[in-house]
Amino acid sequence: MNQPVQSFSTTPVRSLPAAWYWDPAVYEAERKAIFAKTWQFIGPEAEFAKAGDFRAVQVAGYRLFVIRERSGALKAFHNLCPHRAAPLLSEGDGHCDVLRCRYHGWTFATDGRLMATPNFGEAGWFDKKSHGLMPVRCETWRGLTFACLDDNAVPLVEFLGDLPALLEPYPIETFGKLDQAEFAMNCNWKTYTDNFVEGYHIPGIHPGLNAAVDMTRFETTHQRGVVIMKAPQKGGSIYGGLWLWIWPNMTLSVYPDGMNTSRIIPTAEDRTELRYEFYFADRSPSLLEKHRATIETNCQIVREDFGICEEVQQNLKAGIYRDGPLSPRHEDGVQYFQDMVRQSLGDHVGQ
Structure with a gap:
């Protein structure tokens, strides 16, 4: 692999304004526009193997x-009761045959x-069907x-852009889930995403990963x-394959x-x-210890x-900080992500 070609454009490439990472108005604009x-x-x-299996999430x-509906189809709904907006399901995975609101018992x-x-009570104006x-x-x-949530959004496969072609060589649907892990941090979602979509920080922050890969050829x-x-x-090492980020907030990394x-x-x-969820091609008991080590390394x-x-x-x-310059060699991913944010927000927020 050749070294990435340095760009010597005279046009500055700079990061998003600092306020976009903490201003509640920007966050509200992102909720609606992204x-x-x-x-x-x-x-x-x-995860939805049987009728009644569900996963409740928030974003x-x-x-x-x-x-999973009784007909076998997968259905999705807003997790709120149309009576008084109470959630029907607690966040996470579970199973139910009837959805019952715990607030007032609507089913x-x-x-x-x-x-x-x-x-x-009796109300002539009330129609269950609506x-x-x-x-x-x-x-x-x-x-x-x-x-x-958007009825006018393009179909999923179109939205995924070039992801289907990139993953065509990998049999991802044959991988079975083994475990999951959850993390929480006190930062804006873009702060973490900026970090994920570049390898520039690896030598300073990830000594183990830095020792396992050839950073001179990181691309x-x-x-x-x-x-x-x-x-x-x-x-x-476990780090072969591809590390992918998919707009706006998904990651998928394929390893050997x-x-x-x-x-x-x-x-x-x-x-x-x-x-995070971790999947493996072979989940035989003899490989469990090896897979657990892979999961812990990732975590x-x-x-x-x-x-x-x-x-x-x-x-x-x-x-104090306003914005900063982006590296033409290492921060192509940061620039692309931030340009997508700018494009999505448009005139919703000021610069």
């Missing part, structure tokens, strides 16, 4: 859930129809489930909707015997959660990012 408009990764389709304040079929309104759950679009691709590029990171591994996915979940302008890398991301967040909010 997270309410894009396909959101929910999890592996295998940027929007609560929704996906459930719904798994296809969203309102079934019963206990003790509501008070079902609010549907959300749901589609799957190669064993992965996605949902989208970061982008295609439609995807940032691609790869580096030759040393000594058969499996993959991991994650959701980068904004919960406030200065708070982010990560939900350790994530934990190593926490401190620097939280300190960066504090400096972004302190009022």
